[in-house]
Amino acid sequence: MSTQSTGQPDWRRQPGVRRSGGRRGRQEPQEAAQPAPESSEPPGAGQSPEPQEPEVVVSRTLFSFLEPGLNAIASFGLPLVMAGVIALVAGTCLVAFVPSMRPYGWLIVFLGLFLVLLIGLVSLSSLLSAFLSRTGRYGVNSLVMVAAFLGIVLVAGWISFENHLRLDVTANQQFSLANNTRKLLDELDQPIKATAFYVTEFQDHQEVLIRRQQVEQTLREFKVRSSRFTYEFKDPDLEPEIARQYGITQYESVVVEGLDSKIVDIVTPTNAGYSQLEQDLYTSILVATGRERKKIYFLSGHAERTTFSSIGDGYSSLANSLERDNYEVKILSWDPTEDGVTVPDDAALLVIAGPTAALPQAHAQVLDLYLQGRNPNGVARREGGRMIFLAEPDTQASFRELLARWGVAVASGYIRDLDRSVPENPQTLRLQVYNPTAPPEIIVPKGQELQTTFMAGATSLQLVDDGLRLPTPLAITSANSYLISDVNRADPITEGAQADRKGPFVPAALIEAVRPVGEAPPASPQSLTESEIAKLVVFGDADFVSNAFFNRGSGADLFQNSANYLLGDYSLVSIRPKALDFREFNLDNNEHNFVRFSSWFFLPGLMGLAAALVWWVRR
Numbered sequence: 376m377s378t379q380s381t382g383q384p385d386w387r388r389q390p391g392v393r394r395s396g397g398r399r400g401r402q403e404p405q406e407a408a409q410p411a412p413e414s415s416e417p418p419g420a421g422q423s424p425e426p427q428e429p430e431v432v433v434s435r436t437l438f439s440f441l442e443p444g445l446n447a448i449a450s451f452g453l454p455l456v457m458a459g460v461i462a463l464v465a466g467t468c469l470v471a472f473v474p475s476m477r478p479y480g481w482l483i484v485f486l487g488l489f490l491v492l493l494i495g496l497v498s499l500s501s502l503l504s505a506f507l508s509r510t511g512r513y514g515v516n517s518l519v520m521v522a523a524f525l526g527i528v529l530v531a532g533w534i535s536f537e538n539h540l541r542l543d544v545t546a547n548q549q550f551s552l553a554n555n556t557r558k559l560l561d562e563l564d565q566p567i568k569a570t571a572f573y574v575t576e577f578q579d580h581q582e583v584l585i586r587r588q589q590v591e592q593t594l595r596e597f598k599v600r601s602s603r604f605t606y607e608f609k610d611p612d613l614e615p616e617i618a619r620q621y622g623i624t625q626y627e628s629v630v631v632e633g634l635d636s637k638i639v640d641i642v643t644p645t646n647a648g649y650s651q652l653e654q655d656l657y658t659s660i661l662v663a664t665g666r667e668r669k670k671i672y673f674l675s676g677h678a679e680r681t682t683f684s685s686i687g688d689g690y691s692s693l694a695n696s697l698e699r700d701n702y703e704v705k706i707l708s709w710d711p712t713e714d715g716v717t718v719p720d721d722a723a724l725l726v727i728a729g730p731t732a733a734l735p736q737a738h739a740q741v742l743d744l745y746l747q748g749r750n751p752n753g754v755a756r757r758e759g760g761r762m763i764f765l766a767e768p769d770t771q772a773s774f775r776e777l778l779a780r781w782g783v784a785v786a787s788g789y790i791r792d793l794d795r796s797v798p799e800n801p802q803t804l805r806l807q808v809y810n811p812t813a814p815p816e817i818i819v820p821k822g823q824e825l826q827t828t829f830m831a832g833a834t835s836l837q838l839v840d841d842g843l844r845l846p847t848p849l850a851i852t853s854a855n856s857y858l859i860s861d862v863n864r865a866d867p868i869t870e871g872a873q874a875d876r877k878g879p880f881v882p883a884a885l886i887e888a889v890r891p892v893g894e895a896p897p898a899s900p901q902s903l904t905e906s907e908i909a910k911l912v913v914f915g916d917a918d919f920v921s922n923a924f925f926n927r928g929s930g931a932d933l934f935q936n937s938a939n940y941l942l943g944d945y946s947l948v949s950i951r952p953k954a955l956d957f958r959e960f961n962l963d964n965n966e967h968n969f970v971r972f973s974s975w976f977f978l979p980g981l982m983g984l985a986a987a988l989v990w991w992v993r994r
Contacts, residue, residue, distance in 0.1 A: 445497050448493070448494070448497050449494075449497045449498055452494045452497070452498055455490050455493070455494050456490070456491060456494050458487070458490055459486075459487040459488070459489075459490030459491040459494070460487065460491065461487070462483050462484070462486050462487025462490065463484060463487035463488065463491070464487075465480075465483055465487075466480045466481065466482070466483030466484030466485075466486075466487060467480070467484060468480070469483065470484065550592070550596065551596075552596055552597070552600060552653065553653065553950045555657065555948055555950065556597075556600075556653060556656075556657050556950065557600055559657060559660060559661070560597060560600040560601035560603075560604060560660075561600070561601065563601050563603040563604065563660075563664070564664065565603070565633055565634060565635035565636065565664060566603050566604075566605070566633075566634040566635065567601075567603060567604045567605070567631065567632070567633060567634070567660055567663060567664070568604075568605050568606070568607075568631075568632050568634055569594055569597070569604070569605070569606040569607075569629055569630065569631050569632075569656070570606070570607055570608075570609055570617075570621070570629070570630045570632070571587075571590055571591070571594065571606065571607070571608045571609070571628075571629045571630075572608075572609050572610075572611045572618055572623050572626055572627070572628050572629070572630070573586075573587045573590070573608060573609075573610070573626065573627060574610055574611070574612055574626060575610045575613070576612075583627065586627065586644070586649055587608075587627075589649050589652070590629065590649065590652065591608070593652050593653060593656065594606040594629075594656075597656065611623060611626050621639065621641065622641070622820055623641070627643070627644055628641055628642065628643050629641070629642040629656070629659075630642075631656065631659035631660060631662075631663045632663055633663035633664050633665065636663065636664060636665045638662060638663045638664075638665060638701055639663065640658075640659040640662040640663050641659075641943065642655045642656060642659050643943055643944065645944045651944075651946065651950075653950050654946045654948060654949065654950040655944065655946060657946070657947070657948050657950065658945070658946045658947045658948065661947050661948075662701060662947075665701075667947055668701055668702055668703040669701075669702055669703070669723040669724070669942050669945060669947065670702070670703045670704075670705055670719075670721050670722060670723050670724075671697060671702050671703065671704050671705070671723065671724045671725075671726060671938065671942075672705050672706070672707040672718070672719065672722045672724070672725050672726065673690070673694075673704065673705070673706055673707065673726045673728060674707050674709065674725060674726065674727045674728075674730075675706050675707060675708045675709070676708055676709035676710060676711055676738075677709075677711065677730040677731075677732040677733070677734055677738075677771075677774075678730055678731040678732040679727060679728050679729060679730045679731075680728035680729045680765070680917060680921065681706070682694035682704060682706065683706075684922075685922060686922065687921060687922055687923035688918070688921045688922070688923065689921065689922050690728060690920065690921060690922070691922060692922045692925040692926075692931075693920050693921075693925060693931065693934065696925075696931060696935060697935065697938065700935060700939070702938070702942075707719070707722070707725070709738055711732070711735055711738075713737075714735075714737040715751075716737065716738060716741055717741060717750065717751055718741065718742075718745045718750075718760075720750075720756065720757070723758075723761065723942050723945045724761045724762070724763065724938060724941055724942055724945075725742075725745065725760070725761065725762045725763075726762070726763045726764075726765075727762065727763070727764045727765070727774070728765045728917055729765050729766070729767050729770075729917030729918075730770070730771060730774055731767075731769070731771065732771065733771050733772075733773045734771060734773035734774050734777065735773075736773075739773060739776070739777050742762075742777055743777065743780060743891065745760040745762075746759075746760035746762065746781060746888075746891075746909040746911070747760065747890075747891070747907070747909065748760060748904075748906030748907050748908070748909070749906075755904070755906045756906050757906065757946075757949045758906055758945055758946065759906045759907060759908045759909055759910065760909045760910070761909075761910045761911075761941045761942065761945065762909075762910075762911045762912075763911070763912045763913075763914070763934070763937060763938065763941070764778060764783075764911065764912075764913045764914070765914045765916065765917035765920070766778070766785045766834060766836075766913060766914065766915055766916070766917065767832070767834065767916065767917050768786070768787055768788055768789050768832060768834040768862060769787075770785055770834075778913065779892070780891040780892055781844070781886060781888055781891060781892065781909065781911060782838060782839035782840075782841070782843075782844045782846060782886055782888060782892055783836055783837070783838060783839070783846075783884065783886060783911070783913050784836070784837040784838075784839070785834060785836060785913075785915070786834045786835040786836070786837065786858055786915075787834070787860055788834065788835075788858045788859050788860035788861075788862075788875075789802060789832045789833060789834055789858070789859055789862055790804050790833050790834065790835055790852055790856055790857075790858055790859075790878070790880050790882060790915070791856065791857050791858075791859050791865065791866075791867050791875075792804055792805070792852045792853055792855065792856035792878070793853075793855045793856065793857075793867070794853040794855045794856070795807055795852065795853055795856075797829070800831075801865045802831065802832050802862070802865065803829055803830065803831045803832075804829070804830045804831075804833045804852070804882065804916075805827050805828070805829060806827065806828040806829075806830065806850045806852075806882065806883075807827050808850065808851055808852075808853075809824065809825060809849060809850050809851075810847065810848045810849055810850065810851060812847065813847055813848070813849050813885065814847070814885070814940055816936060816939060816940045816943065817849060817885070817933070817936045817937055817940050818849065818933075818936070820932065820936050825929040825932055825933055825936075826928060826929040827928045827929065828850070828919055828928050828929050828930045828933050829919060829924055829927055829928045829930060830882060830914075830915065830916035830918065830919045830930070831916065831918040831919070831924070832862065832916065832918065833882045833914075833915040833916035833919075834858075834882070834915040834916070835858050835878075835880035835881060835882065835915060836880075836881045836882065836883070836884050836913055836915050837881075838881065838884055838886065839892060841892065842896065843888055843889055843890045843892070843894070843896055844886055844887060844888035844889070845886070845887045845888075846884055846885070846886050847884065847885040847886070847887075848881040848883070848884050849881075849883040849884055849885055849912075849933075849937075850881070850882055850883045851879050851880070851881060852878045852879045852880045852881075852882065853878065853879060854877075854878060854879050855878070856877070856878035856879060856880055857869070857875040857876065857877055857878065858875055858876045858877075858878070858880060859875050860875070881915075882914070882915040882916065883912070883913070883914045883915065883933070884912070884913055885910075885911070885912050885937070885940075886909075886910070886911045886912075886913065887908060887909070887910050887911075888908075888909045888911075889907055889908055889909070910941050912937040912940075912941060914934075919933075919934075920934045
């Protein structure tokens with residue numbers, strides 16, 4: 376193809392054409408160059424130089440300043456990532472397993488997380504390219520699957536721990552708690568702590584070790600049932616100050632304490648086999664949480680001392696003190712003309728304080744049945760009768776007959792102790808010597824022996840030991856004491872036919888009996904139930920706990936310690952004890968060999984056959 380000439384020069388063929396910006400690409404047309412006029416001046420003379428474009432200087436970015444440092448960090452990427460992972464693992468272990476170093480564990484966790492995130496941000500492009508590549512996508516897929524598997528395992532573990540199921544496969548449910556106990560633990564409204572005091576050296580006390588294991592097993596069942604129940608064991612020999620703080624005088628004891636209510640109750644073994652341990656712990660939890668209190672009834676209707684009276688011979692101070700010990704004090708009023716009287720089923724302790732009127736025969740029968748552990752209709756009570764009787768030298772004969780049926784004879788005179796009576800008032804006895812064989816919970820509470828007890832006009836108690844009862848004097852007078860029948864005479868008659876009976880005498884005693892005097896003994900002592908054992912504390916004086924003497928000496932402590940002892944094994948609920956059945960698996964020689972060899976080879980052989988079957992199918 377030819378191009379016709381138009382008389383204009385072609386600009387594409389002109390030399391020296393400068394493209395805009397010196398760039399390749401779009402070209403701007405320029406005007407045709409005119410021929411320079413001829414001149415005699417040399418080239419370039421008298422012409423100004425062509426102007427130059429100014430050089431543009433670009434400012435540096437912030438990343439350009441950080442880039443050397445980030446490159447330096449990235450060069451140590453692998454060691455820093457490994458250090459971060461190690462810090463995460465170590466910190467997590469400290470947080471989970473070392474509570475005392477938990478703050479340092481969190482610090483190490485945050486440090487490891489910081490290192491891992493730092494390297495991830497520095498190498499973000501490499502990290503993204505690695506994840507977005509084909510190999511990276513497979514790796515991410517594997518990580519997601521592993522994370523999902525771990526998440527499922529963790530969720531399943533959490534569900535199993537929070538909703539665990541424990542099965543008791545013993546024939547008589549030996550290791551299961553009663554329904555009442557489970558309900559009580561599920562409804563706990565405050566933390567409960569149990570502290571068991573048992574020695575740790577069992578070389579000579581293997582039976583103590585067996586009982587300790589039983590206590591620990593029962594406490595563990597309580598803890599498993601409720602997260603609000605905790606327990607621990609203390610050795611009273613190694614930590615005696617803690618034992619004294621709780622008033623522990625018997626090594627095998629469990630202190631149950633409400634951490635919110637601050638109420639403490641002590642559980643002592645009801646029997647050698649600990650068959651009532653669950654029942655006793657149930658009662659202690661009720662007491663420690665304040666949900667229920669043991670009730671003490673003061674009998675009224677026979678001119679007894681009353682807890683309503685605030686005068687000198689009243690018992691209002693004693694009632695207030697018992698209520699501060701978390702007992703509920705109530706009045707049991709019996710009409711002397713009424714025959715259909717009864718002792719309430721919730722009566723944990725019955726107190727008869729200085730009666731001066733006669734006891735009707737119908738009332739005497741009800742009290743006698745109460746001590747035998749039965750109601751007037753003959754039905755056995757849940758617990759045996761517990762009674763505190765405060766006698767006087769002029770106690771009515773009907774009440775004397777009731778006490779005599781249970782092995783306590785109340786004398787008619789008062790005790791005059793020439794060595795220990797109050798000099799200004801010789802009819803007031805000072806008890807300074809207590810029986811060292813008596814229960815320490817009564818005479819040595821919290822490891823401190825009782826001080827002097829003042830008894831105004833105390834009479835003597837004669838105890839019967841016939842094999843059906845266990846009488847224990849709580850205090851004894853000196854040998855230089857006399858029983859004076861005339862309350863108006865202070866000086867004893869020491870010689871002649873009219874001489875007063877000389878001591879020592881017993882002004883306070885504890886009696887545990889299984890039958891009234893004269894009745895046949897039980898056929899088997901092992902068959903006795905708790906309701907068949909009567910427990911009495913009899914005092915020869917009713918004034919030592921009255922308002923006039925309440926803050927004088929240790930009389931109030933002696934009474935309250937006796938009440939605490941009688942109520943120590945009283946339960947607010949009845950839970951059937953679980954007997955341990957011994958079941959034998961009797962085999963002859965052939966049966967024994969079959970059981971032994973089948974357990975050795977049956978399961979491995981079964982697995983081998985399954986493996987062979989799989990191989991045959993997939994070959």
